[in-house]
Amino acid sequence: MLSGLRVVECSMLGPGAVSTPLADLGADVIKVEPPSGDYIRSMSWPIVRGSSLLHLHISRGKRSIVLDLRTDAGRETFLRLVAAADAVVEAMRPGGLDRRGLGYDRLREANPRVVMLTITGYGMTGPYRDLPSHGIAYDAWAGTVAPVPGPEGLPSIPDHTSIGINAGPLYGATALLAGVLHARETGEGCHLEVAQSDAAAAFDWLRSEGHRAYERPEDEVTGNPADDHERRPPGTAGMSDSVRYQFYESKDGHVLFMASERKFWRNFCSAVGRDDLFERRPGERLADHARGDLALRRELAEIFRERTSAEWIGLGLRGDVPIGPVNTPATIAADPQFADRLPWQPAGRLVADQLPFPVRAVGEAPPAAARPAPAAGEHGAEILRDVLGHDDARIEEIREAGGLGG
Template sequence: MNRKTPPLGGLRIIESSLLGPGFLTTFLSDLGADVIKVEPPQGDYIRQMTWPIVNGVSLLHLHTHRGKRSIVLDLRQPEGVELYFDLARNADAVVEAMRPGALERRGLGYEQLKEVNPKIVFATISGYGMTGPYKDMPSHGIAYDTWAGLIPPTYDDEGFCRIPEMPNIGINIAPLIGAFALLAGIIRARETGEGCRLELAQSDAAAYMDWYRIETWKAYERPEDEVTGNPSDDYERRAPGLAGMWEGVRYQMYESSDGHVLFMASEQAFWRNFCEALDRMDLFDRWPGSKYADHARGNLELQRELRDIFRTKSSAEWLEFGDRVNTPIAPVNNAKNVVDDPQFQDRLPLFSVDQVGCEQLPLPVKFFDEELPTPTHAPTVGQQTEEVLSELLGLSGDRLAALRDQGILG
């Protein structure tokens, strides 16, 4: 069954954005919300940023603004501001995805919008947020991850400091958290008739997603008789997060005959299953380990044994083995080959070039007994201006022509 109304059908959001923070509303447009991106006559220069460029348009734009409608309003002109007010009157939310205060400087801040729509939810997403000593600093996406301590400096063979390869965290997770908070505000506004204002920073979100390491370091500031390591490590404190995995043996990456796999037999039961299936109970008898969270840390003799064992099978054979004997073994993919993984192909079938301009990942959510709508192609600047203004505001063709002659619609 394919329901005609998507999960967020009937939700309308007005978006004013530059570059990546507009990703906040993409999660909602993927679920069927009507997201109207209001752009200045020159448009959002996201279309020329980063790489790759697909038929003259950046992948960043094609993904971030898929499923949305674009209109042009010159907010330097009073009539452009009035049209923005008219759009906000019947919207659920306005998203300011740029430096805080940009809309307020045009007379379109939360207090002004609330006068025409008391239920409006106004969300601002920015780099460092609206408070603190960094609030006015110019920045780009990687800055939030370096600020949060996520990216260690790397040096090349000539001694030059480099940015290492890793996924961006802050610029992706902040929009997701923002979408969650925006929906919370909208639900309450629909129940109470009262809107709200919220803001979030991409830097804050980057730090929040590394809560485990940050909170571990804070915990280690307390006396060792209060905060210890795990019993399987004789209570010795390990470095926080994955840094503490370096010396792991029963929880470690190993080279297979054609790639790598991740071995995760940290529970004693999984370790026994592994040894029994290989007819290597001598390994278990010699190093049975603790019942839980035992990585056989620093056991180089065992690590050499496992290194030789894992080289005897292909990665696919080890995955089948782990599934069959109930011991956790995972593939080790990279961003290029993960799309060939059968689990990826089953769970995340890519949108096609014909659908959205280039192959793109879908929203990783599945609703039972229905399919989410396929997003429309990311719009050109002002592509739906006449459509939106006539549909939502009832403007006639003559009125639209007059506005265009005045330069208000670009």
Template sequence: MTTHPPFASATTDTPPGALDGLRVLELGTLIAGPYCGRLLGDMGADVIKIEAPDRPDPLRDWGQAEGGHQYFWSVHARNKRCVNLDLRTEAGRRIFLDLVATADVVVESFRPGTLERWGVGYDVLREISPRLVLARVSGYGQTGPYAARPGYASVAEGISGLRHLNGFPGQAPPRIALSLGDSLAGMFAFQGVLAALIARGRTGRGQIVDAALTEAALAIQESTVPDYHKTGHVRQPSGTRLDRVAPSNLYRTQDGLWVIIAANQDTLFARLSAAMGRPDLATDPRYATHTARGDHQDELDTLIAEWAAGFPAAELIELLTKFEVVTGPVNTVAEVMADPQFNAREIFVDHVDPSLGPGDTGFDPEPVKGVGVIPKLSETAGGVRWGGPSRPGTHTDEVLTEILGYDADRLTALREQGTIS
């Protein structure tokens, strides 16, 4: 890993991260690539996000807004320094390649072939820095008959078979209210970058990390592929439960809320039976084993649903917890933020945009809560040093001065010709 000096925007009260000293250049827009960059920044890397002066990341306009500030952006651009630089110009490409010479990782999420079209493909980057790791995040990967197609999370979830598994049999398969395929691809790209950096420690050479949204969505599908390959079984959507895994479902309580009860192991089912005042269920041949409970899943769900409906949600969870049955509520985000477990672990942390001052956008930018760094590391935890800066190009002068040694006259000339803004 290349050691770089601390950067000017960092706060002093954030513990060093495991990737402290790593420099990352992030190209691309929206969620998958920037999410990989965010995860690297969470762990302490100096992430420099490069946006075209005339085409900033559309993610800046996503999510709920206040005073012109989008909170989706705060979370996905946190811990990043934002630089405006036009890679479609010769001057912009030269600046980018000078930055590459100082970097450990480049993350890009353009359609395959875009970097090559701009004259900054991996062959060029590798000549400048043989140790560079290039993470390429795209819809379908860098090769194959679909590689040139544009890719979005919704289509990736569909083509991978993931969407087919969601919802209820015979109904249109719904999507979760998140860009799940993007986030999965960003996580797999992050994982690939870490593995490539470890390999670089042995070989001294960087490499390409090729992460596809479609393949990330496919990779989490448990045994669907071997099940089909060897038995011809096509797993189907199963609504609120898993087929033949019982009991593991959600049940409506007396006060109209939903509670999840997962007691599909024999020992757990015995505890649930005791909590229900029906210890006989654990020895009933219809329910005594995992296979038997799968065979009688519908009647078992009906029995538990009728019992659960006699309790308010809080009372039901308290009772089941006393008997050490796996259980929990189906929370909204409001209930999540009030949950004592998350708060005891200090999961929610402040995101502050240092580029905003009182009155700049018509409101006083109070810190906004977001989810902190996950997982927690005991020695090099990292943290949220700042939220994503609202203004495009906030750190352009800082980065080019600090890293490349540009003076004010050179910055002014670049700005006048439109290379930076």
């Protein structure tokens, strides 16, 4: 879908994920690396055939060229690549390219239509602008992960979903494509920026906006009618003692029961042969979770223990009841919905089994990365020939001038 889009990427570590979905969708993403290479290949775990899974996933589908941007030859070659590109991704600390004389103003001279996207930890402004950071920092800052007791009661990092390092690149990719569309329409490029910390907060908007809303007067902001307008804790905190929207133990695991609407509650009671439960407490039409009804919760707990998780999912399908499976990262691959929707991109092609880009054209398989993550500089000569039209003699001149880092 993105054939014809070319992106020049200067990235270190995780922020390079901003161009991964673009490569998955067919864009030509050229990863420009320093002579030492991007040390993403040695960061995190597991290490698969000598490279980190982080690199294998984030850099899949991209081509790599090594350029020494401290040299005239390296900078000149970089600018030529920019002139032939739609966008430049700066995925490092703020001003990384500017310090090499390759900031947005210089890039715009080479290509007035170029879109530059800068993705950083805390953004290009603010008191934390230059604070070094890694992935969990953005979630901790945004309030989406908190310490738990560890050895000897010392605070520890819990297992959790990393939001900032995933949401930031997705927001960034969306903005980059918007910038390219704008440039193609107007002939004018732009410089965009996204902070992974901002993205973590934006992704968790319901909780922060909920707290903000509850700072307003009680006559302006209330709970919903099913709770008699009681002002409950924002976000999911108010769900902890829900009954009709709750986790329940099955015969072989857990399921999530979600009868938020009266019609679903009725369907459930009918499907399990317990119409008496509905008659006893039909509840409100919408958003009534029978909160705090421990007697009903105990009764439902006994009912859910009678069947396996798969049997409950089957009942949900037959009876139009929202009952969802509960997986872990270790078990989800065995889930039939996962197998149908997210076919593994195999290790035979990408070194490690990887999940595909999750959006597809209707009726087609998910987009697949065209090539595995590259070694540093693996496609240098190929890029110089294909993109810039250089012959072997010219490539050797650039190499001798130190532009290719050695």
